[in-house]
Amino acid sequence: MSLRAAAAAALMLVLACAAGCGRREASSPPPPPLEVSAEATGHYCGMLLVAHEGPKGQIHLASRAQPLWFSSARDTIAFTRLPEEPRDIRAIYVSDMARSKYYEQPDAGAWVDARAAWFVIESELRGGMGAPEAVPFSDARSAEAFRVRHGGRVVKLTEIPDSYVLGPVDLGTGAAIKPQ
Numbered sequence: 001m002s003l004r005a006a007a008a009a010a011l012m013l014v015l016a017c018a019a020g021c022g023r024r025e026a027s028s029p030p031p032p033p034l035e036v037s038a039e040a041t042g043h044y045c046g047m048l049l050v051a052h053e054g055p056k057g058q059i060h061l062a063s064r065a066q067p068l069w070f071s072s073a074r075d076t077i078a079f080t081r082l083p084e085e086p087r088d089i090r091a092i093y094v095s096d097m098a099r100s101k102y103y104e105q106p107d108a109g110a111w112v113d114a115r116a117a118w119f120v121i122e123s124e125l126r127g128g129m130g131a132p133e134a135v136p137f138s139d140a141r142s143a144e145a146f147r148v149r150h151g152g153r154v155v156k157l158t159e160i161p162d163s164y165v166l167g168p169v170d171l172g173t174g175a176a177i178k179p180q
Contacts, residue, residue, distance in 0.1 A: 030091035042071035052128035071128030098142035123152035
């Protein structure tokens with residue numbers, strides 16, 4: 001085998017390995033959701049999650065061993081839309097209120113992939129830190145039943161307006177902010 005043929009074969013082997021490694025990583029399953037520990041603190045507020053009522057969230061990044069925790073589903077969604085936050089998101093989980101008995105403290109094990117969830121926005125209920133909440137559900141029927149009881153509208157993650165999760169919050173009125 002000539003030197004040129006050997007170099008070409010080596011290059012092909014390197015390219016094949018690189019392509020194969022990329023495919024394996026892309027097809028690896030996302031990490032599973034973890035349970036909120038007593039020490040888990042909100043990424044933005046720095047407070048204990050157990051001190052906040054309503055749905056919670058967790059984001060798993062490729063660059064971190066542990067997830068980032070959020071005191072509300074709204075904050076979890078905001079993280080994904082802020083340009084200064086990391087983009088190496090492997091998984092986004094929010095509390096599944098369809099599987100939780102109490103709104104105030106979602107049940108252990110009740111998580112749903114945010115990308116597959118249905119959200120009720122603009123309802124009368126608030127989330128962590130008293131802000132308007134994007135209340136997540138694993139199924140549309142449960143989301144609609146919640147909407148009937150508490151108002152708002154049912155949307156998918158991509159339909160939530162940036163203004164709803166990134167806009168200013170009126171903590172004094174008790175009513176959700178209406179996006180413009």
